[in-house]
Amino acid sequence: MDNILVARSSMPSLNEYIDEIKELWETHWLTNMGVKHRQLQNELKEYLGVPNIDLLTNGHMALELTMQALNLQGEVITTPFTFASTTHAIVRNGLTPIFCDINPVDFTIDVNKIESLITDRTCAIVPVHVYGNICNIEEIERIAHKYDLKVIYDAAHAFGETYNGEGVGTFGDVSCFSFHATKVFNTIEGGAVCFDDPDFGVRIYRLKNFGIRGPEIVDGVGANAKMNEFCAAMGICNLKHVEEEIKKRKSVVEHYRNCLEGIEGIQLNQIQENVKSNYAYFPIVIDEKKFGSSRNQVFEKLADAGIGARKYFYPLTNTFECFHREYDVSLTPIALHISKRVLTLPLYADLAIEDVDAICKIIIQCKDGC
Numbered sequence: 269m270d271n272i273l274v275a276r277s278s279m280p281s282l283n284e285y286i287d288e289i290k291e292l293w294e295t296h297w298l299t300n301m302g303v304k305h306r307q308l309q310n311e312l313k314e315y316l317g318v319p320n321i322d323l324l325t326n327g328h329m330a331l332e333l334t335m336q337a338l339n340l341q342g343e344v345i346t347t348p349f350t351f352a353s354t355t356h357a358i359v360r361n362g363l364t365p366i367f368c369d370i371n372p373v374d375f376t377i378d379v380n381k382i383e384s385l386i387t388d389r390t391c392a393i394v395p396v397h398v399y400g401n402i403c404n405i406e407e408i409e410r411i412a413h414k415y416d417l418k419v420i421y422d423a424a425h426a427f428g429e430t431y432n433g434e435g436v437g438t439f440g441d442v443s444c445f446s447f448h449a450t451k452v453f454n455t456i457e458g459g460a461v462c463f464d465d466p467d468f469g470v471r472i473y474r475l476k477n478f479g480i481r482g483p484e485i486v487d488g489v490g491a492n493a494k495m496n497e498f499c500a501a502m503g504i505c506n507l508k509h510v511e512e513e514i515k516k517r518k519s520v521v522e523h524y525r526n527c528l529e530g531i532e533g534i535q536l537n538q539i540q541e542n543v544k545s546n547y548a549y550f551p552i553v554i555d556e557k558k559f560g561s562s563r564n565q566v567f568e569k570l571a572d573a574g575i576g577a578r579k580y581f582y583p584l585t586n587t588f589e590c591f592h593r594e595y596d597v598s599l600t601p602i603a604l605h606i607s608k609r610v611l612t613l614p615l616y617a618d619l620a621i622e623d624v625d626a627i628c629k630i631i632i633q634c635k636d637g638c
């Protein structure tokens with residue numbers, strides 16, 4: 269068996285991409301919100317069903333600049349069960365992350381614990397849609413309204429999903445997406461912010477473009493977070509095929525489920541009601557006592573066979589060395605428990621079913637001892 273990576277980028281044919289970028293050699297317009305940037309922005313606005321969208325260099329800058337555009341100060345309630353970017357965006361803005369535990373069913377922020385963490389310094393909630401699992405939108409909205417808090421969704425895992433028929437990017441004050449190469453939809457590197465408030469749109473645009481508002485007007489201090497034309501062109505191509513790619517991912521997920529469902533000691537990702545899934549990830553949670561082998565043992569066994577599963581998310585962000593043990597991980601016990609047992613299995617559109625069988629066979633062989 270050839271080595272199998274945990275993810276593999278979806279790409280159009282070489283000829284399709286070349287056709288898309290040909291005109292760049294005619295115009296020499298490679299960045300600064302060119303034709304491709306504007307086209308992709310319009311197409312994504314329609315596909316995601318959002319009122320407004322702006323494109324950025326990556327999902328991290330989407331998060332970081334969103335917090336600046338909202339002028340947040342104080343404490344931000346979030347989850348440690350996420351990629352480093354979520355927490356780092358908060359800290360890099362001079363904000364204090366307050367870590368809320370997750371629920372053990374869908375691994376999203378535990379809405380029953382949010383209110384106990386709110387203080388007079390709380391300014392926002394940053395919930396994370398995890399593995400394509402959608403947060404408890406209604407309860408988060410209720411809490412935010414009650415305490416007058418901003419809500420910024422980290423929607424990096426939820427591209428193209430809908431909840432009760434509404435695009436996931438329509439929820440909260442802002443939803444931030446990542447278009448990294450390993451995501452369901454990619455622009456090689458890229459990201460986006462989706463929002464309703466036009467004034468926020470003005471602020472985020474200025475922040476991503478050096479604070480420039482006109483040819484001779486620079487009325488703010490900004491960064492450089494503009495998506496270039498080559499990335500936008502990749503996005504235009506990939507968007508044409510994204511529904512087909514999601515359909516292929518669904519077949520892979522269904523085969524995983526058929527192979528692993530009902531095995532004692534393995535918890536599969538739940539299927540959420542009223543959610544149109546994008547089948548972004550396939551996590552399993554391994555209970556060593558019931559399964560007979562630990563997550564780490566299964567991980568090593570797969571690695572020995574050239575299979576790149578991932579301990580995702582491990583370690584928790586509130587345990588990172590860069591924070592010098594500033595945060596008390598005992599306050600998020602469920603997140604800690606899951607992080608030590610979760611394993612995301614290889615999942616991408618062109619993963620062969622025979623490879624899924626081989627992966628599952630190795631996992632099953634670890635039952636009662638690898």
